[in-house]
Amino acid sequence: VRTVHDTLTVQSPRTATGIHQDLRHCRVGLLGCGTVGSAVVRGLAATEAADVVAVAFRDPHLTRPRELGAARRTTDAMEVVEDEDVDIVVEVMGGTEVALEAIRSALRRGRPVVTANKAVVATHGPELASLARQRGTALRYDAAVAGAVPATGVVSDLARVDRVVRIAGILNGTANHVLTVAPQFGFDIAAAVEDAMRHGYAEADPSRDLDGTDTADKLVILARLAWAHTHAWARSVTTATVDRRGVESLTPEQLAATHDAGRVWRLVAEATDDGHMHVAPVELPAHHEFATVRGPRNVLEIEAAMAGRLTLIGEGAGGEATASAVLRDLDALTRADGVKTLARR
Numbered sequence: 001v002r003t004v005h006d007t008l009t010v011q012s013p014r015t016a017t018g019i020h021q022d023l024r025h026c027r028v029g030l031l032g033c034g035t036v037g038s039a040v041v042r043g044l045a046a047t048e049a050a051d052v053v054a055v056a057f058r059d060p061h062l063t064r065p066r067e068l069g070a071a072r073r074t075t076d077a078m079e080v081v082e083d084e085d086v087d088i089v090v091e092v093m094g095g096t097e098v099a100l101e102a103i104r105s106a107l108r109r110g111r112p113v114v115t116a117n118k119a120v121v122a123t124h125g126p127e128l129a130s131l132a133r134q135r136g137t138a139l140r141y142d143a144a145v146a147g148a149v150p151a152t153g154v155v156s157d158l159a160r161v162d163r164v165v166r167i168a169g170i171l172n173g174t175a176n177h178v179l180t181v182a183p184q185f186g187f188d189i190a191a192a193v194e195d196a197m198r199h200g201y202a203e204a205d206p207s208r209d210l211d212g213t214d215t216a217d218k219l220v221i222l223a224r225l226a227w228a229h230t231h232a233w234a235r236s237v238t239t240a241t242v243d244r245r246g247v248e249s250l251t252p253e254q255l256a257a258t259h260d261a262g263r264v265w266r267l268v269a270e271a272t273d274d275g276h277m278h279v280a281p282v283e284l285p286a287h288h289e290f291a292t293v294r295g296p297r298n299v300l301e302i303e304a305a306m307a308g309r310l311t312l313i314g315e316g317a318g319g320e321a322t323a324s325a326v327l328r329d330l331d332a333l334t335r336a337d338g339v340k341t342l343a344r345r
């Protein structure tokens, strides 16, 4: 008896998203092996159907997770993208130039890409999604928004069947951690940022976390998913068009006064279906749902005509939380193609 799997294997060696159908293992090419990449390596080692076969990083002398085993190692991201053994490219290196070229090149080759790179997706998402469609492959980026919170999936699923009217949330784990711990550091933002870096929540250069740009990137990504198919404004929206202010705009005196009044600051992003989008620190009463979201946690509130108000809360930053979203995207790709799923060993 021939199964669907056999039929697909006979008809096409590569499937809709470009994964070899007859694979026993899904072979991952990993771009970046830092906070998120190392957690992806460890997470994949616990699954039964995927292996990292090639990995790129900058510094050949740093210690890497032992679970990388015999994976080919290089400092040239393009070598991983061009590696014939790679089925899916996972981009967790960050930055915009090399990462963008690597993602483009992988998609041009018909290789599916999973990325956590909000800067690249916010700026080049539509172009990359269209390239993926042309080449019959897929680009997934759930890890780019709100860490472990399944933000992109919920918003796009809702938008297909319901009318999303508003999205609001706390979408930057570093800024939220900084606002949460500021009282412990005498309201010194720089000291609170150092604490976020020690915990692995902050980017190497945290300026985009602190000035609201990273939050605006994520709001743009969600607004496109919610409205680009129905509202012209959402097709041209960019991070630069989002009215934004970050936590760096708050003075120690403002932080202390709010704390003394029993209230809290949160960096809140909001978008509505009329195209109004902004990111700004907001002073909230301590019992407000957003005020109770502390440290690197994120919250996403979605209002839709039929569903009403949904609230998702979870870890918004950190290697493992972000890697969890990467693994979900990888699993979705392999399931879509009928190859073995990433079920844990």
Ligand SMILES: NC(=O)c1ccc[n+]([C@@H]2O[C@H](COP(=O)([O-])OP(=O)(O)OC[C@H]3O[C@@H](n4cnc5c(N)ncnc54)[C@H](OP(=O)(O)O)[C@@H]3O)[C@@H](O)[C@H]2O)c1
Pocket: 031, 032, 033, 034, 035, 036, 037, 056, 057, 058, 059, 060, 062, 075, 076, 077, 091, 092, 093, 094, 095, 098, 116, 117, 118, 143, 144, 147, 200, 201, 202, 203, 204, 316, 317, 318, 319, 322
């Ligand atoms: N950390 C988080 O909580 C978090 C949350 C959500 C999304 N993200 C996103 O995930 C991505 C990775 O973040 P991360 O925190 O894991 O960063 P990271 O710890 O700085 O790791 C970056 C990795 O990429 C490598 N790399 C950087 N540039 C490279 C280049 N040009 N060629 C080859 N390798 C290069 C680095 O090599 P070396 O190890 O040799 O330096 C490192 O292994 C970013 O897009 C970030 O925005 C992170």
